Amino acid sequence: MAVNSADVKTLRDKTGAGMMDCKKALEEAGGDFKKAERILKELGLAAAAKRSGRSMNEGRVFTAIDGTKAGVIELSCETDFVARNEEFIILGSEVVKSVAANQLTEVTDVLNLKVQELAGKLKENISFRRCKSMSAGENEFLTTYIHGEGRIGVIIKMQAGKPEALQNEKVKAFAFDLALHVAAFNPRYLSPEKVAPDYIREQEEIFKKQAEGMDKPEQVIQGIIKGKINKHLSEICLVNQGFVKDEKQSVQKVMEATGKEAGTTLSLKDFIYFSVGEELE
Numbered sequence: 001m002a003v004n005s006a007d008v009k010t011l012r013d014k015t016g017a018g019m020m021d022c023k024k025a026l027e028e029a030g031g032d033f034k035k036a037e038r039i040l041k042e043l044g045l046a047a048a049a050k051r052s053g054r055s056m057n058e059g060r061v062f063t064a065i066d067g068t069k070a071g072v073i074e075l076s077c078e079t080d081f082v083a084r085n086e087e088f089i090i091l092g093s094e095v096v097k098s099v100a101a102n103q104l105t106e107v108t109d110v111l112n113l114k115v116q117e118l119a120g121k122l123k124e125n126i127s128f129r130r131c132k133s134m135s136a137g138e139n140e141f142l143t144t145y146i147h148g149e150g151r152i153g154v155i156i157k158m159q160a161g162k163p164e165a166l167q168n169e170k171v172k173a174f175a176f177d178l179a180l181h182v183a184a185f186n187p188r189y190l191s192p193e194k195v196a197p198d199y200i201r202e203q204e205e206i207f208k209k210q211a212e213g214m215d216k217p218e219q220v221i222q223g224i225i226k227g228k229i230n231k232h233l234s235e236i237c238l239v240n241q242g243f244v245k246d247e248k249q250s251v252q253k254v255m256e257a258t259g260k261e262a263g264t265t266l267s268l269k270d271f272i273y274f275s276v277g278e279e280l281e
Helices: 005-016 018-027 033-051 084-102 109-124 163-167 169-185 197-211 218-236 251-261
Strands: 058-066 068-078 126-135 138-148 153-162 245-250 267-273
Touching: 005 018, 005 033, 005 126, 058 084, 058 138, 058 153, 058 267, 068 084, 068 138, 068 153, 068 267, 084 109, 084 126, 109 126, 126 153, 126 267, 138 169, 153 163, 153 169, 153 197, 153 251, 169 251, 169 267, 197 218, 251 267
Parallel strands: none
Antiparallel strands: 058 068, 068 126, 138 153, 153 267
């Protein structure tokens, strides 16, 4: 069946496929636009599958807040050109809203299909790498932060003793600065209480081995080990780290001072950190 150039252009504008691909799809579909679009999608997905062996070292992190719900995703791609592509950014922004609203923790088939459709359209391998979500309870609030062109994304959950403090500008500013802090320092744990006992014991053994050569009484050795443990925890635990805007004070101290100024107590409940291409546990 012969197809006219106007129909080919319409299909191309809708799918982003090449002119000849659109022409062939319309001919095969007998002029049926929906069938032709499906043919192109199938071809696009097949092309994406062939590209799946190529490495994806680029990408973008997206965050979203939907009332008391928040979500974060990482979309991977092959080139920074695609990571800055408008359609890539629009898709990521739409997908993360769905993750937040539905509190998803795993990639769904429906969302993955949208990603693969864009992969076929842009002729580059794109992957929905991971997602996480978080919700706020009573007197809790969420803050998100994106660093650079989506290289790092952070979600922070804090709680205030008084609900009116959630609208305090200094409290809001501190929460944002805290999200910026997490992006800068990437703490492994929220607080020492969140660190696995096995990990602490392992570090104690390491520090004990390091101290074996010291000609010191056992009591002094134990004090040295305890000091090293405390220093290590201050490096890996968020509340113990030196605050990004005043490293002489810990995050915990700054949070206490901010809460006191707002006439309430503040506590950090949870955080999520995503970085493009980071090794997953």
